[in-house]
Every structure is written in structure tokens, then in C-alpha cells.
Amino acid sequence: MTIRKILVVDDSPTERHLLSGILTKHGYQVIIAEDGEQAISRARAEQPDLVLMDVVMPGINGFQVTRMFIKDQSLEHIPVIICSTKGQEIDKIWGLRQGARDYIAKPVVAAELLQKISRLN
Known part of the structure; x- marks a missing residue:
């Protein structure tokens, strides 16, 4: 599987901008969602x-959305990397x-993110 298109899910405009910048700089196409439903x-x-996937968002949190992806036949094949301030x-x-x-x-950290993405390729 070659990763080209990445959906960034985060309710923070700053985080969306930061992640999008890292990803587009390295040639990825970025799609944005501001919450779990989106x-x-x-x-x-x-x-x-x-x-x-961010975790702390209004409405459906990132853990719940990740479970929904796994249970949905049209989404279950899409890998999720959780990207959260909840770092324990x-x-x-x-x-x-x-x-x-x-x-x-x-x-x-850009290098860590890119390494995790490359492991999925």
C-alpha cells in the first residue's frame, strides 16, 4: 500500500495547519476534517x-471514531494513527x-510522524 492521501482530523486550526504543512511539504495530499462526524x-x-486522528474533539472523540472505522466495511481498510495530546x-x-x-x-515531531507513516507503506 502506498500512502499518498492523508485525512487529518483535528478540531484545532493550529494543529491542522501544522500537520498539513508537514505532510504537503513531503508530497502528501491532505484532506481536512474538523471533528469525528466530518x-x-x-x-x-x-x-x-x-x-x-486527534482524540479530544467535540462530539464524537477520536477513540470512538477509530472504533467506527474498524466496524465500517467501507473504512476498515484505512489505517489510523492517533495524534493526540493524551500522551500517557x-x-x-x-x-x-x-x-x-x-x-x-x-x-x-515531523521526523517521528514521517517515520510512522513510512512504516505503513
């Missing part, structure tokens, strides 16, 4: 190769148990 609809419509080891374990393929704590 993430599901954009993912169904755009079929990204990867999702970077228990949060990482919980995120992986929800179906995420990896977990990165904010503030995001």
Missing part, C-alpha cells in the same frame, strides 16, 4: 490512504486497542 463522511467520500502510556494502549495502527503524542 472524519467519517470525508473518509467515505475521499477514501484516504491514512487517517491522522495508558492512552497509547487504549488507542491501539480501539484499532489504531500507531500513536503519536503532540507536539508532533
Whole structure:
């Protein structure tokens, strides 16, 4: 699987801008969603190769959205990397148990993010 198109899900305009900048600079096409509901609809419509998922968002949180991806036949094949300020080891374990393929704590270090993405290729 070659990752080209990435859905960035985050309620923070600053985080969306930061992540989009890192990704576009390295040749990825970026799609944006501001919350969990948008993430599901954009993912169904755009079929990204990867999702970077925040956890703390209004409405449906990132853990819940990740579980929804796993249970949805049209989305289950899309890997999710959780990208959150919730950086405790228990949060990482919980995120992986929800179906995420990896977990990165904010503030995001570009090299670490790009390495995690390349591992999925």
C-alpha cells in the first residue's frame, strides 16, 4: 500500500495547519476534517490512504471514531494513527486497542510522524 492521501482530523486550526504543512511539504495530499462526524463522511467520500486522528474533539472523540472505522466495511481498510495530546502510556494502549495502527503524542515531531507513516507503506 502506498500512502499518498492523508485525512487529518483535528478540531484545532493550529494543529491542522501544522500537520498539513508537514505532510504537503513531503508530497502528501491532505484532506481536512474538523471533528469525528466530518472524519467519517470525508473518509467515505475521499477514501484516504491514512487517517491522522486527534482524540479530544467535540462530539464524537477520536477513540470512538477509530472504533467506527474498524466496524465500517467501507473504512476498515484505512489505517489510523492517533495524534493526540493524551500522551500517557495508558492512552497509547487504549488507542491501539480501539484499532489504531500507531500513536503519536503532540507536539508532533515531523521526523517521528514521517517515520510512522513510512512504516505503513
